[in-house]
Amino acid sequence: MWGGRFADGPSSVMREINASIPFDKKLWRQDIRASLAHVAMLAAQKIIEAEDATQIIRGLNQIAQEFEANGITENLDLEDIHMHVEARLTEILGPVAGRLHTARSRNDQVATDFKLWVRDALDMVDAALEELQKALLDRAEEHADTVMPGFTHLQSAQPVSLGHHLMAYFEMIRRDRSRFADARTRMNESPLGAAALAGTGFTIDRGNTAQMLGFDGPTRNSLDSVSDRDFALDYLMAATQCSLHLSRLAEEFVIWASQPFGFISLPDSYSTGSSIMPQKRNPDAAELVRGHSGRIAGAMQALVMTMKGLPLAYSKDMQDDKPPVFEAHDLLGLSIAAMTGMIAEVEFRPARMRELAESGFSTATDFADWLVREAKLPFREAHHVTGTVVALAEKQNCGLSELTLEQFQQIDARISEQVFDVLTVDASVASRSSYGGTAPIQVKAQITSARKVLGLE
């Protein structure tokens, strides 16, 4: 395909280092789609004969059928997917196939194909994340009134609603989806027609091919068009951030499933046993989601490092853009699916959550707030009195609500019977009804509005 200038063929190492077909064969649908648009435009602009275009279109459709049915036979001499399609087209049509590459280069071709692929990937991720959001909403609704310990520093802090905790992840996924949507909007310009780097002298219509391929319009600078991989980086960065969220949720599942916590029982379908310890039920799927996030972040870093410092326009380094994106996409898809399944099927253990929420003096802040509100103490003084009460309860080995009124009043005479109203975990959770707070009334309101945003009611 470029042999005219060369006396010798490539060495076997050259062949191997040069070839991208082992991974870029994934782009075959996009490659054929872009070629179909290109050839239709060439004919419409009378750059090639309508008759030739018809033949080329027929040939491309035949190749699509063949690849669909039989897969692609890799030939390292043909380097990449673009040459595999063109070589097969030549076998089918003879020399007329050579007219397809008029006013085009593999540089704008690969940028176009890869963009189309990433655009599809963005749409797939978005749909998968919506399913995860639905699963979170269902479980959050079911557990809006379930009390669990809320943590800071992984120390019991204040009781919260389990539904509230799950909805925190809903919010993260909401932001992830907006990042993917944002990436999609930004990337949706067609590089096709930028040719090798400088544009072309043929009277092509880039607006036409852009439209046929579902782009908002053509890119405005040919050099940028063939050297831009921002869209791949945008995808990887959004994927990285999304995978961080999945990893945090996975980590919580690992902790919650451990015996000392016992907050959840993971479904059989997402657990594994041990070959030696018969009692084991390991949270492998969650651990792998946690692990995969490291690989996704690594893929992002790989492309960052590849692109850094490349001069304009195309350099072959850019062929290495695809493996990290393909890998990250596979890992992210699996991670989202696994988390969605786990969320949908996990068995929560409300009794155990409540038991732990009630230990650890988790309503101490409620007590201090009561002293401020009802006994009119300055907060700092209330904090001090509360500390003394907690120390006493710790000494007595009991919860705050198990202390007697006399014991309270010995510490501070301003404490009255009403204090017991705020010492239970339910009262504590219900009282935090500020906007976005953990009170079930707030949580349910957030769930309702989230369902509206998703078009579910």
Ligand code: ARG
């Ligand atoms: N396989 C190449 C890639 O993925 C296609 C572009 C080749 N362009 C070139 N000038 N060698 O980047």
